[in-house]
Amino acid sequence: MATETETPIRGMGHSVKRKEDARFIRGRGRYVDDIKLPGMLFLDIVRSPYAHATIKNIDASAALAQPGVLAVITGKDLDAAGLAWMPTLMGDKQMVLPVDRVVYQAQEVAAVVATDRYAAADGVALVNVEYEPLPPVTDPIKALEADAPLVRPDREQKTNHIWHWEAGDAARTDELFNQAEVVVKEDLYIPRIHVCSIETCGCVASFDAVEGKLTVYMTTQAPHAIRTVFSLVTSIPEHKIHIISPDIGGGFGGKVPVYPGYVIACVASIKTGHPVKWIEDRSENLQADSFARDYHITAELAAKRDGTMQALRVKTIADHGAFDAAANPSKFPAGLFSVITGSYELDAAHVEVDGVYTNKPSGGVAYRCSFRVTEAVHTIERMVDVLAQKLSMDPAELRLKNFIPPEKFPYKSPTGWEYDSGNYPAALRKAMEEIGYEQLRREQAEKRARGELMGIGLSTFTEIVGAGPSHTFDILGIKMFDSAEIRVHPTGSAIVRIGVQTQGQGHETTFAQIVAEELGLPVENITVEHGDTDTAPYGLGTYASRSTPTAGAATAVAARKIREKAKNIAAHLLEVSPDDLEWENYQFRVKGTPGKAVTMQQIAFAAYTNHPQGMEAGLEAVDYYDPPNLTFPFGAYVCVVDIDRGTGEVKIRRFLAIDDCGNIINPMIVDGQIHGGLTMGMAPALLEEITYDENGNIQQGNFMDYLLPTAMETPAWETDKTVTPSPHHPFGAKGVGESATVGAPPAIANAVVDALSHLGVTHIDIPITPWKVYKILEEHGVAES
């Protein structure tokens, strides 16, 4: 540490307490619903009770007669302005408000603008919509049948099939399967789930007719991309659109898409000349906003009798709902699903995904997951266990036999990814040792002999995060770089503005730590700003664990540009050549004369008061960072469960997560990210699922029916780490926000199947509910009544 500085630097590796906490613990956060502008009106939405219907008529007269109601906006109004449809981030189009038909339950049908939220709700109740119901299709496999109801007659192609996508080598994979000594096959369903950030979505749109400027406070994870899309859709020049993402109450991928409510609120503000607030109810959020997962997977794994894994073959039907409004990079309609060969060295793999329309809200957003990685990891991690069971091998032994060896990195996967770094055996061995794997196996054998059900599950996953290299990754053509701008003030404090945005990840602290480390300025003297498109440099936003790999890298590179300039100023101050200087202990000092040194604070002052002749004054830099590759965090998880034979309830007794996200900026925050990720991994493994009945009615449309984990179900997670830096990231970091959500579900599912494997159970689809388990126990005659 810099002993010369009075205030500690506290850069990389310090558990610095979060700067943002000061406002949150005092109730001084500023979330969208806290924004109140003069003359502000409220917007509420009329939604369809039907999953599929034609709209015969909309009668707004009673609503308009209600005191406080000022306007009712319908699809026909928007159509007249060319705004009834909008583009999705996946190159499809989506209804803002329907002109003549609805395609999922809870779809937006009309909007009521009123003087307050109660009057708006009164208006919604009084809008009379006449529907003629049509038969819906909610099962993607049935949707592909020839006589299935057509979800999207607006398209040229008159089927519900959206796209086909594949990766890997089909011929080589088939060849290996034909020669294989052992083949295992399972059908896996990864259920439809919803992110349910505790803050719902909403916005305050304010159009200034005099300036011609639209300002939108919005629950968005990607404010710059939204600004560009809004400009393209509305023809308002981009410099006249100001998107502000204030404090955001959780994102998890659900706040990446553009929802109709945002657009309607903007239209309503333009139409009424007043600021307009739209805030969803939880039920609206849960019934209509984009969903995650909903993958129907058939997976096959080919191996030798000694357990050597050879090839993986996967076919998937992906339910994308009525609009392909997923938030994937444009060249990847199935996201990064092709990372499905995971941590294992396979000779070949072939993966196919077919996207399908159904009468359900849009699917395909992430749920704290980097573009379909969770589906991929669940598949491979389950299949490894299925193979272990078939070969009567210990699943840990089978994994250790097939891991990509540490010396083979960078490793080219059979589906084309180049893994940057990894040491999988080290992580698994550490996990096994810390949890006492052998002892647990002995305990399990003893319990099994007594008829007790205990299971041990492993997951040794590899993630793929940090999109991405711009040659491969873009969203609607916008390359997925990210950015940072740093200004060092004369007295040695600094402001950092970044192209990504925080929804709880703690960027205001961690990005300050990056700058502190690179420049030797105390972390408390560095302010981080984000989420405001008028001030922050252009960026693609925070999702898919990309902030640290992309904008974090940009921040370090921008700081290094500043340090280069600072070195010249230091040489000027010390009257030596820049070549005679070294950066050591957070200061520039003359090589061989450690006493002769200047701090960054001294250099900053000189940059404005005494800079060398011929040099620009000031000390600032900007960087748009285009990562050379993605980063590949990994981990080894062990889950121990006990199953109640009387109720089928699965109790997680212990869960140990060993994570490797490379070099760590703030260990406290990384631990917190992992705790949260594990909980959002447990949720779909044991509790959460969205289903629909045959009429397209959602079965879990509120928090009474859709069960988020509470403190009672959530175990006391145990965490530890290994550190394998990314070789291409400026400070060796990888993303971490989603690792645990991705890695946890198969560890839990594997533990439950392991507890029941002696009964011949090879697979159970998540969520593994007590009822599902009880039925299995009953079937095998081991349930206690």
Add this chain to the structure above:
Amino acid sequence: MTTQTTQTTQTTHKVTLTINGQPYTAEVEPRLLLVHFIREVAGLTGTHIGCDTTSCGACTVLVNGVPAKSCTLLAVQVDGAEIRTVEGLEQDGKLHPVQDGFVQEHGLQCGFCTPGMMLTAVALLERNPQPTEDEIRRAISGNLCRCTGYVNIVKSIQYAAKQMREAQATPAPAPVGAEV
């Protein structure tokens, strides 16, 4: 400010609530939810709304010292009550030990559930100064957090409990955060 909700229907009632020691009086519709009174009449936006089924607890406040979900009470129902919200936790520039605990133990991420979570914790510690981990988990089981996985929230409450017990055990200086 005065409520905008008086514009839509005819019947209104005069309601007076004491929030964090300060009285607020307004003519409100009988249907006005307590949470909207707090947020829009009193202008205290630290209390949040996260659901519409009394499930998430983001709107938790203390009504006469008892945790209550303010999205499921009408303002008229609690006329005359003493309400405590997150804005009332800090006293004389000194954080309540629960607030301090949430910072020290990283008990919050996005911050949206935090005010409700902290008020539930305050009420727990006021009636049970030395709760077990299980008692803490049970107490906060009506408050959903999507970010933290609860591990650090439990630690934050344990931290606060320890601070409050130590303050109680030390006669001088004045107890930290022991005001009620």
